[in-house]
Amino acid sequence: MTIKAFVEQEKKTLKTKLSSFSTQPHLVIIQANENEGSNIYIRGKIQDCEDVGIKATHVRYPITITQNDLLKEIQRFNEDDSVDGLLVQVPLPEGMDSKMIREAILPQKDVDGFHPLSSMMACTPKGIIDYLHAENFSFNGKHAVVIGRSFIVGKPLASALLEKDCTVSILHSKTDLLTKHALLASADLICVAVGKKWFLSDEKIKPSAILVDVGINREDGTLFGDIKPGRHAALQTPVPGGVGLLTRLSLLKNVVEAFEKRQSRS
Numbered sequence: 537m538t539i540k541a542f543v544e545q546e547k548k549t550l551k552t553k554l555s556s557f558s559t560q561p562h563l564v565i566i567q568a569n570e571n572e573g574s575n576i577y578i579r580g581k582i583q584d585c586e587d588v589g590i591k592a593t594h595v596r597y598p599i600t601i602t603q604n605d606l607l608k609e610i611q612r613f614n615e616d617d618s619v620d621g622l623l624v625q626v627p628l629p630e631g632m633d634s635k636m637i638r639e640a641i642l643p644q645k646d647v648d649g650f651h652p653l654s655s656m657m658a659c660t661p662k663g664i665i666d667y668l669h670a671e672n673f674s675f676n677g678k679h680a681v682v683i684g685r686s687f688i689v690g691k692p693l694a695s696a697l698l699e700k701d702c703t704v705s706i707l708h709s710k711t712d713l714l715t716k717h718a719l720l721a722s723a724d725l726i727c728v729a730v731g732k733k734w735f736l737s738d739e740k741i742k743p744s745a746i747l748v749d750v751g752i753n754r755e756d757g758t759l760f761g762d763i764k765p766g767r768h769a770a771l772q773t774p775v776p777g778g779v780g781l782l783t784r785l786s787l788l789k790n791v792v793e794a795f796e797k798r799q800s801r802s
């Protein structure tokens with residue numbers, strides 16, 4: 537199934553599930569930047585929420601807001617019982633401690649899944665795992681190579697694949713070429729999250745490998761992935777229309793998860 541079709545099907549399921557509740561889940565999106573990319577991402581998130589029946593509130597602060605004031609605002613939404621999910625859109629104003637801001641969000645409202653105590657999985661890894669499940673990928677004992685070790689994608693993805701009993705190799709900027717080529721040649725699953733256009737291009741891979749392209753690289757208004765298109769593989773996710781859609785879907789699922797947990801507590 538294409539990612540687009542998978543996402544549409546999953547969104548329909550969420551919509552049906554939410555129609556059985558008498559209240560809507562509520563997501564608050566905090567923005568303290570004037571970044572056009574952020575505006576586009578937020579518009580997409582609000583549209584996704586509308587599509588499935590989640591209430592989304594977009595709260596904007598001036599870029600001059602102090603870290604203390606932003607932390608106070610996060611606290612206010614943490615204490616607001618009508619809010620199920622809370623996220624702060626990046627980039628943050630310059631000089632802010634991103635870890636402190638991220639970790640100020642209550643773990644049970646942390647729908648981005650960035651808080652170390654969050655019960656929710658980070659959105660990009662979650663989307664990838666869910667899609668691979670839908671594609672009947674049998675994780676057990678498979679060799680998965682993750683390229684990139686960021687806390688948003690690489691590390692949580694590697695750890696999620698490990699949880700699924702894959703044998704996981706993590707490649708990063710200090711991995712030597714010989715090791716890289718040897719690991720890629722034996723990989724059943726290759727996930728690339730580096731942020732460099734066509735980082736994976738002509739390296740030897742198994743024709744049965746599954747290629748997951750996380751990268752989003754903009755050049756002259758066109759989007760490129762981290763993997764050169766058209767590799768000879770069992771499956772290669774496209775860019776655009778690939779992992780980005782899965783990430784958006786996971787945010788909706790995390791909001792619904794936070795909402796259902798709150799419903800069961802009240």
Ligand code: NAD
Nearest residue numbers: 684685686689707708709729730731750751752779780783
């Ligand atoms: P990041 O810059 O935080 O991390 C990049 C990682 O790549 C680092 O861990 C680094 O070690 C590794 N790296 C750099 N050069 C390398 C090399 N030569 N060999 C091996 N590894 C190397 O980036 P990120 O936040 O993880 O994002 C990566 C890409 O994924 C970006 O293009 C970003 O825009 C995209 N992204 C997409 C989604 C989505 O939903 N599709 C979500 C998050 C990030």
